[in-house]
Amino acid sequence: MNIVIVGAGAMGSRVGSALYKNDYHVQLIDDWEEHVEAIQQNGLMVINEKGKEQVYIPAHLPKDCAGEVDLLIILTKSTKTESMMKSCLHLISERTQVLTLQNGLGNIEVLTKYVSKEQLFVGVTTYSAKLSGPGMVEAFGSGKTEIMDVTGQQKEEAERIIQIFNHSAIHAIISENIIKSIWNKVAFNSVMNPLCTLTKSSAGVIGTYCHFYEIIDPILDEIIKVAEVEGIELNKKYITETIIAALNPSMSGSHLSSMYQDIQRGQPTEIEYLNGALLKKGELNQIPMPYNRLLYHLIKMLERGNGQPVLLDKNTVNMSTN
CATH class of the missing domain: 1.10.1040.10 (N-(1-d-carboxylethyl)-l-norvaline Dehydrogenase; domain 2)
Structure with missing residues (x-):
């Protein structure tokens, strides 16, 4: 699977690095140039209970990322949902699955302007993280992630996404009422x-x-x-x-x-x-x-x-x- 994390902030960096370390093809996208450049030059420094680890995950500005994406995971701030979706339209095809794990109300309404409900998956997570500076994320503590497809007709696809998360040590389950x-x-x-x-x-x-x-x-x-x-x-x-x-x-x-x-x-x-x-x-x-x-x-x-x-x-x- 070709996976792109839209929003390489604290949670985007945590989720992206976890998936990447478990051999998934993952790229980070963000509009913070200094952060992207730091990851490109030195890798992403991940600090957790085990210590420090440099994760050499690909990172790009939206315009520099190319190719068709299988799974687009939206972790950008809600304030940037609209602008980031516009900048990532070239990555989305009719078969791209889009998962939002963002905070707040209103993100689903924005996303359905750009992708069909059949492509959209919604989740919430209690994991937390802190972006200490460009190219550096603190990923302490545990949590739980709930995921569900919007239409209720794509349970098999939702289960496949959940398997990816669980395989990457991010505890995930199907939500009964997302x-x-x-x-x-x-x-x-x-x-x-x-x-x-x-x-x-x-x-x-x-x-x-x-x-x-x-x-x-x-x-x-x-x-x-x-x-x-x-x-x-x-x-x-x-x-x-x-x-x-x-x-x-x-x-x-x-x-x-x-x-x-x-x-x-x-x-x-x-x-x-x-x-x-x-x-x-x-x-x-x-x-x-x-x-x-x-x-x-x-x-x-x-x-x-x-x-x-x-x-x-x-x-x-x-x-x-x-």
Whole structure:
């Protein structure tokens, strides 16, 4: 299989290097030139529990990657889904399978503008990673990955992708309800990513605060109400247990959230696809969301502090005044 990872950030580098080390034909694609050049010149430095390893995986800018791709794995930031898909159209044929493992809401809608639903596979993963610098990724902790085809008619193909992941020591299973799994992760990320970013702390650190559950309870309550009107039944106990598990250093408790890493690098975060997307759905359904609104605007203020403009569209203005 000719596999291309679109988005060679933290998770893209972790997944790509794992597959490549297990003899799959894998290429990384990213628009960060310094990162791509570092991998081309010196390989990708992977740091994990076993130590450091230089993985000489091919890496390219989108325009420099050629050939028909069998499996395109989308791990770019949600903020770049549209632009990266446009830059990778020359790699996609009618038989290319496209798998998204991205965070947030809205990615499926973007991807179906460029590929048919029959080609599209969707997944969520609890694995984490940190991009320490150009050509260097930290891949600590374990996790689980759920994958499902969008139509429900391509189970054999989904199983084949899962075999590739499991063979590469990335625990993967078939999802029984991938949309619900996506919402579960959105709920998790909409709580943990902003809190870790605002406190400049890892999940393990914020979990030691004695009033931690008083903070997360009302945030989750708002999210569950929005999910309910969207036809998604979320289990608060399950999401809370997932959060508790993430506080353990053996999972990702010592990991710095991707949102905090974005702020550190002066890049836009995925807040619009997490709390921001939830706020818009809440507004449409007249559901008050003061806790998620506060988290959203505090993160937007941090983005502005990094020199990123706060672009207020009509919906955002309405969210601010209602």
